[in-house]
Amino acid sequence: MSKGARMRRSVSVISAAVLALGLAACGGGSDSAAPAGSGSAAASGDQVTLEFAQWWEPELPANALRGMMDEFEKQNPNIKVKLISGPYSSTKEQVIAGAAAGTMSDVVGLDGAWVADFVKQGSIADLSKLMADAGYDDSQLASQVQLEGSTYMIPVVNFVYPMFTNTDLLTKAGVSTAPTTRTEFADAAAKVSALGGDTKGWVLPLSLEAPNGVQNDVMSWVWASGGSMLKDGKPAVTDADVTGAVDYVKSLWDAKVIAPGSFTMKEQDKVEEFTNGRVGMMIDSLAHVNQIREKNPNLNFDISAIPATDGYSGKRGIPYASWGIGVAENSEHKAEAFKLVQFLMSKDVNSQLSSVAKAFPGNKESVPDYVQSDALMKKAFDIYQSGYPANEFVGLPAAEDLMRTFDTELQAVLSGDESTTDGLQKVQQAWSEKF
Secondary structure: OOOOHHOEEEOOOHHHHHHHHHHHHOOOOOOOOOOOOOOOOHHHHOOEEEEEEEEHHHHHHOOOOHHHHHHHHHHHOOOEEEEEEEOHHHHHHHHHHHHHOOOOOOEEEEOOHHHHHHHOOOOOOOOOOOHHHHHOOOHHHOOOOOOOOEEEEEEEEEEEOOOEEEHHHHHHOOOOOOEEEEHHHHHHHHHHEEEEOOEEOOOOOOOOOOOOOHHHHHHHHHHHHOOOOEEOOEOOOOOOHHHHHHHHHHHHHOOOEEOHHHHHOOHHHHHHHOOOOEEEEOOHHHHHHHHHHHHHOOOOEEEOOOOOOOOOOOOOEEEEEEEEEEEOOOOOOHHHHHHHHHHHHHHHHHHHHHHOOEEEEOOOOOOOOOOHHHHHHHHHHHHHHHEEOOOOOOOOOOOOHHHHHHHHHEEEHOOOOOHHHHHHHHHHHHHHOHH
């Protein structure tokens, strides 16, 4: 058994109630990050430049993140921040390469799926120690991702993955309301695809290079119907929940209602297909609402809960992903790096960031302004409150490898090279060896 497999997972995950309380809490007042403390290089008067690698800046309105960094620098005049920004996929490649080479940026944007591997490598710092050294009160944090009782990632903001629908395409196809069940979804996908040309009902990214489509676009069908891919913390992918979801996706594939190119398509490709009006429906992050509106202001789209199995009346799990943050173990300026983390998690700054990102805040006391000003985001929040956050990959060992293994077998099932039963049995065996 590997060292990673022996790790006792202890992942603190946001509960709907906690977030609801956080969003409902009153704002006001200022809790700006404290100036650089004693013991740090910056406190001695030396100029420190922090590198901050993330994929957030391209997904935020222009200059939003830079403006926050300017404010941080104003409060901490001896610390400068150099933003290393790029799309999610290239940032992931850069961060993983930096982790292996010991050249990771001082502060890094993290996906929860990467954390266990980075901890195993020893490439990210123990934030529990940094919080203790800084005298930081973590009671304001909505959640922390922990391994062996120590925090390695703090979710800065959180995004749910509802269903996006192109209202004009659905109307043109004769679909008057967004589907709420799997049967209604299949019917709507068929009618939209029947419009002809390049138009398809659904878009499904299954790139093996970036296999998070398994989490966001496939397993989401399981969670939306109250199902699980785990039992007692162990893999259970051959159960009825996962088997039913794979059979359902296979039926959509065989009906040719899924946009072409799935096997090499990444998440950003999916968003572009929807933004350009070529697909009727997608399951996607609220993080892309800004991007869709900016690139196609005329696109008439809506969001809804992910359809559940016919007859299901329980609460619906809704996938979520976090813009997490961590500090590199190789950083020579960990104290200053944590000051930047502290700044981003402060009540006012976190309210500002979650507002422009169209996300739920990671500080329980923060309140995003869109709750009052954006009807679409208010609807998203209502969907979130009526269900529960679901992402069973967060904190699992080698989470991306688990997704890639599932993805490989799913592609074989969709291609007709093996049955659902055989494919999921292979996944079950491979996953079990990782735990």
